[in-house]
């Protein structure tokens with residue numbers, strides 16, 4: 001639910017390791033170190049990922065309708081393009097960089113995926129999980145105690161083995177000036193993510209195996225039943241517990257009362273109610289150059305977050321449009337829809353997973369030292385299966401995400417219409433700026449869009465912003481009447 005997609009692919013293994021023990025933890029993963037990243041991994045993961053996530057992009061051009069609010073420099077091209085932005089375009093040098101960055105990320109994604117599969121296969125072959133299991137079973141009798149030994153041991157092992165992919169991704173982000181986070185700070189964030197993953201992972205693994213042992217045939221359904229409230233809970237606590245582990249949040253009314261008042265005008269225009277205490281500023285600038293905004297939480301924790309980088313470098317009308325997009329997610333209940341979508345995919349994955357696990361263990365279980373589905377040591381097999389499923393789901397997950405993002409764009413255009421002058425130009429310019437700062441490649445291929453695009457391409461978004469005009473034809477706008 002971010003305004004624009006982030007880049008750095010997350011290590012696929014990391015999804016697995018940090019939380020996708022049974023997908024349950026997925027919402028945690030995206031919230032970990034870089035909120036700015038897009039979950040490039042599995043579908044259910046991604047479905048949840050953007051629930052917890054927001055990342056955006058950048059700087060400020062002068063649109064003629066206001067000066068950038070802060071010190072950020074306008075990218076040359078954005079400034080040159082100015083209010084005339086008709087299509088997404090980058091100066092040749094910047095375009096070359098954007099293409100190089102995109103290629104490198106996409107290669108890393110597939111490399112990391114292959115590497116993750118290999119790591120899991122090696123762990124199985126060398127019977128690492130059975131060794132951890134034996135250790136846990138010798139040490140303690142209680143199942144909870146065993147989970148508290150087994151799960152962190154396995155998840156942290158996977159985490160450490162997945163470190164090269166994470167490091168490569170951060171290295172790229174620094175090399176292309178998307179991240180300014182130092183390695184010490186980055187590693188500390190990584191460690192926090194791993195530790196949180198190990199802690200919650202132990203709880204989930206304990207619960208999951210209790211279900212599997214109780215119901216050897218029907219566990220896929222009961223695990224799903226149990227997973228749904230857990231997903232809801234994780235989404236609910238994410239802005240309260242997880243996100244503050246990595247960034248600081250201040251009420252916008254405190255940090256920028258003038259902007260908060262402007263945003264309230266937009267809210268009032270739509271006849272909605274988003275109180276000021278649900279608008280926050282995030283100190284992204286300590287770690288990132290990117291600009292963004294996002295919606296997070298559920299029910300009482302639901303809120304809109306604007307990155308300080310966005311506030312510093314965009315003009316007020318541009319920020320209002322970005323906020324309008326986020327407000328679309330908020331008002332249209334996209335987080336709720338995302339949870340429903342993720343839950344549906346999880347059900348399919350668990351159903352298929354139960355069968356695939358039985359088949360795999362029947363064939364290879366003995367050689368891998370795994371006694372059966374209810375054995376702690378079956379966890380790497382499950383993780384491997386879910387990694388493959390989520391890979392297959394990715395295009396569907398991305399397509400659904402693009403659909404929601406398009407709706408949010410439409411809502412954003414409608415809600416600021418009449419509040420800011422020349423909405424199409426302002427919106428197009430904000431996309432141009434974001435794309436330029438975030439190094440969005442100018443013309444992604446259809447294959448790249450299918451695999452990697454959680455948002456419509458910048459060019460598609462600019463064209464839509466430029467051409468969407470129900471008002472002049474006397475038609476009624478779809479969302480904001």
Ligand SMILES: [Zn+2]
Nearest residue numbers: 001002003408
């Ligand atoms: Zn969005």
